[in-house]
Amino acid sequence: xxxxxAELQKxxxxxxxxxxELSVDEEAAQLRCEHCHLGFAVRDGIPxxxxxxxxxxxxFEAEKCGAPEAVQAAxxxxx
Ligand SMILES: [Zn+2]
Numbered sequence: 001x002x003x004x005x006a007e008l009q010k011x012x013x014x015x016x017x018x019x020x021e022l023s024v025d026e027e028a029a030q031l032r033c034e035h036c037h038l039g040f041a042v043r044d045g046i047p048x049x050x051x052x053x054x055x056x057x058x059x060f061e062a063e064k065c066g067a068p069e070a071v072q073a074a075x076x077x078x079x
Contacts, residue, residue, distance in 0.1 A: 002026075003031075004042055004047055005045065008047075009022065009024065009031070012031065012047060014033035014034075014035065015050065015051050016033060016051065016065045016067050018033075018035045018036065018065075018066060020036065022034065022040070025039065029041065030042060030055065031047050031049075035065075036060065036061060036066070036067075037064075038054040038055070038060060038075065039054065039055040040054055040055070051071045051074070052074045052075075054075050054076070060075070
């Protein structure tokens, strides 16, 4: 079973100012922005598309993200 519905994935974009497309990371159960590399958890097939809930990938680039600093501070860093 796919992480999320393919039709749903098609219409979703990253909430970062670039609204970039998302790729599916099945292993991490996340959608990942192809521009800023933020990850968004998927719970029961529902992606949590909020910058405040985003998970920064190891290759997250704050400058590329372009989100306000307050939002970036809330982004969770990988452990
Ligand atoms: Zn993004």
